[in-house]
Amino acid sequence: MAKIKKIKGSTSLNITSMMDMFTIILLFLLKSFSADGSMLTNADDLALPNSVSNKRPEEVSLQLAVTSDSILIDNATVESTMKLSETVQDKFDVDTLSLLDAQLKKHMRAEEEMVKRGILNEVKGEIVVQVDKNINFDILYKIMRLCGRNGYVNMKFAVMMREQ
Amino acid sequence: MANKIRRSKAEMKELDLTSFMNLMVVLIPVLLASAEFAKIATVDVSLPQGPRGSQTTSTQTQKPEEEPNKLVLTVLLSDSAMTIGAKSNFLPSIFYKEYHKYVSKETGTVLPMEEYFPEKLDPKTMKYSALPIDPKSGKAFTPQDREEIYLYAMEDDFKAVKKGYYSIQFSELLTDENGAPLKSIKPGDVVYALTTRMSPVSEADADKTEDEEVVTRRKITIQNPADFEQRDLSAYDLMKSMLVQVRDRYPDAEDRNDLIIAAEDQMVYDKIVQLMDVGRTANLKNISIAKLRM
Incomplete structure (x- = not known):
């Protein structure tokens, strides 16, 4: 029992x-857990370079990503990286890059429109650029040049924080 | 009697943890999903503001005109040398040899130090023909597997790697007053240690705002030479030491916080970011990027 x-x-x-x-x-x-969370999304084939910078990413309206095979704006492919590297420097301004150029222009116009309507205070021209660490300087230069031409003068390069 | 005791035992109920467990089961996946394991930071680069849509761009910098109070500190980066230019003069180039660390994403094999041969890179296709072979899988590593790039300063005849004394604890390079790496050390020597992010001063620097200057080097007296060891001299450390020297020599220059990095087309972005780090830790906060025309 x-x-x-x-x-x-x-x-x-x-x-x-x-x-x-x-x-x-x-x-x-x-x-x-961080309250602000991650502002950046990271693509699979995108390896960011390591850096000692400890500046946290701020909220920015536009994201540009450059991987070894494509260029993406806000996670949508606009252009192939190959095409950009083949572009000859002197002919660079003409129309080979119309896609990326047009996208940047479009976003800049949208930002200006928002300023007109009073949603934003000023055109900040901020852009977060995530570049794969194996991209060569030639491509980086062309991207910077395009951004600069379209008024995106405050560029923020995304990097991986080195662990202490 | 026995009956009574048994009843009281049966009445002692266990805590009902079901709801708490439910909460855990929900909370843990949510927090796991939002946890950041790799921290992303940003490096700011500002292009000068020009008329939008016009042909003038920041990157098309013309050689700045000579102004008496301007330093125009420039680092030229090519595939085997780095050169500092200031006041339209050039300092002796730092010749370097490049080593790569590979970590395979598939097999996890680590090759800590592989020499890199710049002449084996096809400038047209950007394909490097001497990628090492992974002993585990028998396949070659991909450029994506490259984890870290190390540059070591070479002697001027390009035969041997330069050596420098580093502190074991903080990985600080020891230099003399003029920023040159030391050839020998003995107890009692007063030397300068180039700060790294491990340095004891860096913690205080971490709270500083963008505009404040960080400590670039600190004066120490060598007590025990066993705290230091001779290592291959990193070209980045040598570069930092030189930049600190040049900057200190011109305390009145208007643009003493500016640095221009000019690189060749086939330079990898990673190296440019490392150079920007070197610049920033040497208090050169405003970094612009230029193209080296060949």
């Missing part, structure tokens, strides 16, 4: 250790 009763009493699962574990995980995650 007594034996059966004992078995009945031990039906509940002992979850104390699991609760301990959960509490630790929860505390760790809460600690690493």
Whole structure:
């Protein structure tokens, strides 16, 4: 009789250790949680360079990403990187880059429109540029030049923070 | 009696943790998804504001006209040398040899130090023909596997790598008063240590705003030479030391916080970012980028 009763009493699962574990995980995650979150999304084939910079990314309206095969504005492909590198410097201004150029112009116009309507105070011309670390300087230069021509003069290069 | 005790035991109910467990099950995935494991930062570069849509761009910089109170500090970067230019004069070039660290994304193999041969890079296709082979998979590494680029300063005859004394604890390069790396050290020497982000002063610097100057080097007295070791001299450290020297020599220059980085077409973006870091840690906060025409 007594034996059966004992078995009945031990039906509940002992979850104390699991609760301990959960509490630790929860505390760790809460600690690493940042309220502002990540402003930048990172593409798979985009390896950002490491840097000692500790400036946190601010909220910016426009994102430009340059991977080894395509150039993306706000996560939509606009141009292939190959095409940009093939572009001859002297002919650069003409129309080979019409797609990227047109997109930048469009976004700049949108920003100006917002200033006119009083949604923004001023045209800041800020752009976050995420460039793959294996991109050569030639492409970077052309991108910077295009951004500059379209009024995006405050460029922010996204980098990976080196761990301390 | 026995009956009574048993009943009281049965009445002692266990805490009902079901709702708490539900909460955990929801909270942990949410926090995991929002956790940042790799922290992203930004490096600001401002292009001079010109008339929009016009042909003048920042990057098309003409050689600045000589102004008495301007330093026009420039770093020229090519595939085997870095040169500092200031006041339209050039300092002796730093010749460097390049080593790459590869980490395979597929097999996890790490090659910590592979020499890089700039002449094996096809300038047209940007294909590097001497990528190392991964011993685990038998396939060559891809350029995406390149984790870090190290540049080591070479002697002028380009035969041997220069050596410098580094502190083991903080990886600080020891230099003399004029910023030249030391050839030997002994107890009692008063030397200058080029600060790194491990340096004890860097913690105070981390709270400083953009405009405040950071400490670029600190004076130390060598007590125990065993705290220091001779390592291959990093070209970036040598560059920083030279930049600090040049900047200190012209305390009145109007543009003493400016640095122009001029690079050749086939230079990898990573190196430019590293150079910008060198500039920023040498208090040259306004960095512009120019193109080196060949």
